[in-house]
Amino acid sequence: MLRPMDLIAALEGVVGSDRVRAHPLDRRVFAKDAGVKDGPVAAVVFPESAEETAGCVRVARAAGVPVVPRGAGTGLAGGAVPIEPSVMVVMTRMNRIVEVDEQSRTAWVGPGVINLDLSRDLASTGLHFAPDPSSQQSCTIGGNVGTNAGGPHCLAEGTTVAHILAVEMVTADGDIVIVGGDHPDPVGLDLRAVVVGSEGTMGVTTRVLVKLTENPPAVRTLLIGFATVEDAAATVSEVIASGLVPAALEMMDRAMVRAVENYVHAGYPTDAAAVLLAEVAGHAVGVDAEADMIARIAADNDATMVRLAQNDAERALLWKGRKSAFGAIAQSAPDYYLHDTVVPRTRLVEVLSQIYEIGERYGIALLNVFHAGDGNLHPLVSFDAAVPGELDRVMAAATEMVRVSIEAGGSLSGEHGIGMEKRDLMGLVFGPDDLDAQARLREAFDPDGVLNPGKILPEGSRCFDRAPTIGAAP
Amino acid sequence: MLRPGADHRGGSVTTLDAATRRLLERLRPESVPPEVGDVPVVAPRRVEEAAEVLAFAGDRGLVVGFVGGGTQLDLGGRIEPDVWVSTAALNRIVDHQVEDLTLVVQAGVPVADVEALLADHAQSAILPETPGAATVGGVVAAGVSGYRRLRYGPTRDRVLEVVLATGYGKVVRAGGRVVKNVTGYDLSRLAVGSMGALGLIGEVCLKLWPIPRGAATVAVDDPEGALAETYRPLAVLETEDGSAVYLTGTPEQVAAQTEELGGVGEPGHRWPDPIDSPMRFSVRVTPRHLAGAVRMIRAAFPEAPLRAQHGVGEVTFGVEACDLERVVAVRHWAEGHGGAMVILAASAGSLPGMDPWGAPPAAHGLQVRVKEAFDPHRICNPGKLPGGL
Numbered sequence: 001m002l003r004p005m006d007l008i009a010a011l012e013g014v015v016g017s018d019r020v021r022a023h024p025l026d027r028r029v030f031a032k033d034a035g036v037k038d039g040p041v042a043a044v045v046f047p048e049s050a051e052e053t054a055g056c057v058r059v060a061r062a063a064g065v066p067v068v069p070r071g072a073g074t075g076l077a078g079g080a081v082p083i084e085p086s087v088m089v090v091m092t093r094m095n096r097i098v099e100v101d102e103q104s105r106t107a108w109v110g111p112g113v114i115n116l117d118l119s120r121d122l123a124s125t126g127l128h129f130a131p132d133p134s135s136q137q138s139c140t141i142g143g144n145v146g147t148n149a150g151g152p153h154c155l156a157e158g159t160t161v162a163h164i165l166a167v168e169m170v171t172a173d174g175d176i177v178i179v180g181g182d183h184p185d186p187v188g189l190d191l192r193a194v195v196v197g198s199e200g201t202m203g204v205t206t207r208v209l210v211k212l213t214e215n216p217p218a219v220r221t222l223l224i225g226f227a228t229v230e231d232a233a234a235t236v237s238e239v240i241a242s243g244l245v246p247a248a249l250e251m252m253d254r255a256m257v258r259a260v261e262n263y264v265h266a267g268y269p270t271d272a273a274a275v276l277l278a279e280v281a282g283h284a285v286g287v288d289a290e291a292d293m294i295a296r297i298a299a300d301n302d303a304t305m306v307r308l309a310q311n312d313a314e315r316a317l318l319w320k321g322r323k324s325a326f327g328a329i330a331q332s333a334p335d336y337y338l339h340d341t342v343v344p345r346t347r348l349v350e351v352l353s354q355i356y357e358i359g360e361r362y363g364i365a366l367l368n369v370f371h372a373g374d375g376n377l378h379p380l381v382s383f384d385a386a387v388p389g390e391l392d393r394v395m396a397a398a399t400e401m402v403r404v405s406i407e408a409g410g411s412l413s414g415e416h417g418i419g420m421e422k423r424d425l426m427g428l429v430f431g432p433d434d435l436d437a438q439a440r441l442r443e444a445f446d447p448d449g450v451l452n453p454g455k456i457l458p459e460g461s462r463c464f465d466r467a468p469t470i471g472a473a474p
Numbered sequence: 475m476l477r478p479g480a481d482h483r484g485g486s487v488t489t490l491d492a493a494t495r496r497l498l499e500r501l502r503p504e505s506v507p508p509e510v511g512d513v514p515v516v517a518p519r520r521v522e523e524a525a526e527v528l529a530f531a532g533d534r535g536l537v538v539g540f541v542g543g544g545t546q547l548d549l550g551g552r553i554e555p556d557v558w559v560s561t562a563a564l565n566r567i568v569d570h571q572v573e574d575l576t577l578v579v580q581a582g583v584p585v586a587d588v589e590a591l592l593a594d595h596a597q598s599a600i601l602p603e604t605p606g607a608a609t610v611g612g613v614v615a616a617g618v619s620g621y622r623r624l625r626y627g628p629t630r631d632r633v634l635e636v637v638l639a640t641g642y643g644k645v646v647r648a649g650g651r652v653v654k655n656v657t658g659y660d661l662s663r664l665a666v667g668s669m670g671a672l673g674l675i676g677e678v679c680l681k682l683w684p685i686p687r688g689a690a691t692v693a694v695d696d697p698e699g700a701l702a703e704t705y706r707p708l709a710v711l712e713t714e715d716g717s718a719v720y721l722t723g724t725p726e727q728v729a730a731q732t733e734e735l736g737g738v739g740e741p742g743h744r745w746p747d748p749i750d751s752p753m754r755f756s757v758r759v760t761p762r763h764l765a766g767a768v769r770m771i772r773a774a775f776p777e778a779p780l781r782a783q784h785g786v787g788e789v790t791f792g793v794e795a796c797d798l799e800r801v802v803a804v805r806h807w808a809e810g811h812g813g814a815m816v817i818l819a820a821s822a823g824s825l826p827g828m829d830p831w832g833a834p835p836a837a838h839g840l841q842v843r844v845k846e847a848f849d850p851h852r853i854c855n856p857g858k859l860p861g862g863l
Binding site for chain 1: 572617653658671724726834863
């Protein structure tokens with residue numbers, strides 16, 4: 001067990017003194033992600049290679065201090081927030097696109113590469129990285145791997161796990177290993193499939209082999225207004241049931257549309273009760289027919305307006321509205337809490353009305369912007385955390401919203417992850433044997449609780465006693 | 475058949491008592507693949523029953539083999555089970571949410587039945603196109619994908635939920651019946667291709683895709699060129715009879731893409747027949763090396779039937795008689811190009827000294843620990859996976 005100063009000196013021995021920070025201000029900055037909670041930081045370290053990362057993990061392990069991997073800190077579930085004093089291993093300096101194989105449509109990238117930068121850098125190749133979380137201007141590929149991030153275009157393309165072929169990572173023992181591979185169906189258990197989405201509890205990602213997706217030759221983007229949320233949701237269900245697979249199918253309610261329109265002036269209809277942003281992408285001959293079909297289904301469901309983006313600039317503006325939603329709500333209150341649950345698409349209307357009812361009952365300001373095509377709901381509560389009791393009220397409402405989603409056959413999280421935020425709600429979805437199996441898996445990767453302990457699984461998930469996490473050792 | 479004291483791979487030295495044997499005989503399903511011989515076969519009707527069998531086997535150190543349609547029994551290390559657990563009685567389609575595009579199905583349901591049901595709704599689970607007797611559970615456990623993976627991704631991308639009877643005798647559910655989910659560790663995807671190493675996959679929920687109305691198969695001379703020029707075809711396949719691009723979309727789009735390829739389109743999708751040679755191999759390389767792999771295989775085995783998936787990076791080929799030296803040369807080439815050559819089928823002893831999988835995975839220590847976490851008694855298909863796991 002090292003004393004705090006010795007820990008810092010040992011980390012400096014690995015990466016040099018300029019890349020270890022322990023000033024109270026640094027500790028405060030790295031104590032939280034984009035969610036609402038913070039935690040205790042022992043030191044912050046910025047490795048620049050897999051070897052340095054491995055050295056940091058070994059030092060922390062020897063010191064009995066947990067490791068919490070961190071990308072840009074845009075996560076919303078507290079996945080990168082330490083629960084006990086931890087070494088924050090910040091991967092943002094490993095931000096090189098190492099190698100692009102245009103013919104195989106793959107690229108090895110550093111975990112610190114920013115999601116949108118990757119697609120921008122690849123523009124000349126006609127390829128892009130498909131997952132596009134709303135935070136894509138700042139979130140990192142390593143963070144996307146950690147949370148199995150989603151985004152509007154995951155409706156047609158699948159979430160991050162479908163776009164990750166291999167992960168190089170540092171294990172809890174401080175070894176550098178690669179899971180997955182560059183050829184189809186690498187032999188052995190597909191560990192890559194569980195490492196993606198493991199929120200830094202199975203390894204610290206140091207390099208990622210991503211699958212790249214061909215840019216569509218043609219895209220059509222539609223903005224559709226409705227007089228009721230029910231009409232919009234019915235349109236979503238009918239579009240999916242019709243056999244179309246839109247590239248994206250996003251919904252916003254009136255409160256969100258007004259906030260966004262006031263913020264970016266994208267021409268959203270502020271008198272509509274709900275707005276759909278629908279996109280179809282593909283061969284030039286196909287997209288017009290598909291856009292027509294969506295417009296027809298919307299008209300059959302009493303759409304009050306349908307607008308087809310006439311050019312790339314207009315399309316970009318419509319998307320800017322959608323992706324600025326979380327910035328826009330800062331106008332109404334200083335803090336926000338963003339939910340993330342999934343329900344079967346056919347139950348959208350019913351669950352939404354229950355969510356509105358919960359919001360009313362708790363007297364909270366509720367806005368909705370979500371991936372309707374996936375049934376992935378994102379009710380958003382704007383509030384002021386400085387008001388005593390306000391956060392508790394918001395969290396109590398959040399738990400009720402999660403419950404109604406699960407009762408409708410849904411799940412706890414679609415793309416943000418469990419982290420610490422929903423850890424103690426896991427029992428709503430899984431029984432003791434299910435949680436025990438997940439705990440066994442985690443233990444196989446990290447028997448001593450070195451990597452991001454206290455996340456995802458509630459206390460006591462393992463059905464028989466296990467050793468305390470190293471951070472809890474005397 | 476059990477031989478007391480015999481050196482089974484799982485270390486089993488137990489024999490079955492007469493009463494247990496009689497019970498197992500009663501539970502034997504009507505039809506079993508010939509490969510299981512006269513070893514006892516149990517066919518649980520519920521996943522809970524499978525878990526009980528595994529708990530029983532774990533207590534006694536009995537080695538358990540899993541069997542569905544019996545189409546993949548040759549894949550991986552050879553096992554000599556004390557008892558087979560068959561999915562023949564796990565044969566229900568549990569739930570088809572047509573509008574949500576999800577399907578819950580028990581493991582023993584044949585792939586062909588599932589796809590026939592879905593076709594009535596213009597949907598597909600994108601399972602292998604020429605499945606024979608393969609079951610859904612078998613395809614998931616063996617990690618087998620169809621040709622359409624170029625467009626829709628491998629089978630793994632469609633497994634939303636699994637119910638597993640683990641090697642330690644519990645029923646475990648993971649994932650969920652929604653199309654997007656990050657709730658907890660993704661055991662569902664881990665189960666895909668796990669070859670029974672974690673336990674028996676009893677039930678799965680699959681994500682479905684709508685099948686567009688337009689479909690055509692267009693013969694081409696240059697598959698790599700066609701792949702580069704065509705926007706997201708379903709598949710680009712090369713066989714011993716030539717190459718073809720498989721298109722899908724609106725009828726107008728398919729017509730336009732057919733014209734762009736300059737070929738004559740045949741309506742519908744004519745998938746190549748499965749290779750029925752007694753020895754079959756799968757070469758897997760990064761897509762850039764696929765054409766090279768085809769050339770290599772053609773040079774080594776000029777007569778061999780082959781199925782090359784351009785853009786995916788897999789070539790399967792069949793051989794009538796053993797030619798160890800050439801087979802080794804193909805594996806050497808594949809591994810030298812960062813890939814693998816897996817033996818899909820071979821008669822016992824025909825390829826002495828050749829591991830069925832080739833080079834073991836890089837993170838072997840983690841593989842061992844995950845296997846042990848789910849199968850602490852090493853009773854579930856022991857030795858099937860690379861590295862003798």
